[in-house]
Amino acid sequence: MKKIWKRAATAVAFTGILSAGVMDAHADYKSDFVYTYAGSAQTLANQMNLYPSVMIAQMALESNYGTSGLTQSANNLFGVKGSYGGKSIVLKTQEQKGKKLVTIKDHFRSYPSKWASMVDYTKVMQGSHLSGAWVSNTSNYRQATRALQGVYATDRYYSSKLNAIIAQYGLTRYDTKQAKTTKVSYKVKSTSTSGRITHTVRAGETLSSIAVKYGVPERTIAARSGLANTNHLVAGKRLVIK
Template identity: 45%
Template structure:
């Protein structure tokens, strides 16, 4: 979306905020532009969340990856809830409400000089960027946003609303996600020979695939299908290329004992240096957890559901398919109340509990068992 079009879309809501909360419309619009990249951020697209405000809005939220940094400078990637708004108007109003609720922003409320307002926002701790006020001022001046501070329409309603097209009631359909014998393709550059526990790292575009050797993998898995592993790799002259590829969001392929070429996303990388040796501690999560947590099922169903119906709903919009390893009737149907309005991984957890099942995941194929058999190591006396 062009910057001018984006600003026009924000302006009515920002003026309503100015009228109700006495916070300059020019400031609110500029922050919306800067924080959302003029509407290009994933959060603004998925949740109409212009300012990265965490939490829930009327019970609605999206889960997004975000980086948290501790006092030692270690960066950790975590999933966090961010508010999901019906439209930009509610996101703008929420910012105005925030400024009036928190005492540290009292210098922002009622300020008529946009430069003083941007300075007050920064001084109150809204952003750590020392250039934050100048960036806001530049946007305000470039797009002449102060004109919206003087054009408050008298009959603008207090509650920001944006008209939306009425939705035509439709009966939700959930196509079958039962495994049809077709597997999702993996990286074509992976070697055909496999040997537990081979480990490869790949760039996001899949062009670079390099084997990682000399590491001990700490692997964890549970009957909910969630799998993860970690390892530590010291940098040497021989492994410099793969060492540099070990960054968050790149891909790892692990040949597990049971399944080959399992796809994992790197979720956390910690750097350490001791005695002149640089090491990376890497944590990765299986695509089952990573991809399903970002897929949200909006509609709800309240009725008795068979296991296949429940799985079809939870996996809607994903590439995952399931295989039922149970006799007919072994997994009884269950009454569901408002099943939906959550991300797919949460719904899968509900299914596991409600239907008493266990999962084993092979990339995009989910094996469903009433009870998985376990191999027990023992020594005969």
């Protein structure tokens, strides 16, 4: 009996270790998603009078940290409906009707890339009906998330969900004073001989953030610049943008 108990205890302990490992991996993919796109979101939000923290939180919530069917099949990170460049995808979605959740089918925008989704989101957010979430019309991000509830999304807990994500990942660190400006300048070098636009990598920049700045897909910049490793950029490296 003792041997059987010991084996059972060992099995339980081993299962516990596996479960912990699965939980850690589950948490890691969420963190990886947030920090992969945080820099690019900050750049765009700063340009468009939006809170970077709110943009990052919406991206995480709407795409389920990049794992939703809409994101994987249409690169749609923000659940934006309609069509983009004439392209859309029809999926089931839940809408809040009073206290009930109703499942319906709707058209969602289909993007050629995730950076296109991010850029388009900032344009959608310029609509007057969403002006309550602008930096210039609020004192803090909580007022912005409150303004989105019932307007951007019908979920009656939308604001609290966004606030929870912002708190969990400390996203207010991205809400710098620069976020109150509507335009951010970038150093773009253009050679007079070839007419090419190049960008000199600065410390901390990623290929994703650079792609968003210029509105050019990451793979295009990588191909034009002969990048072998797109996950690590060396400061001082000159990239060919166009």
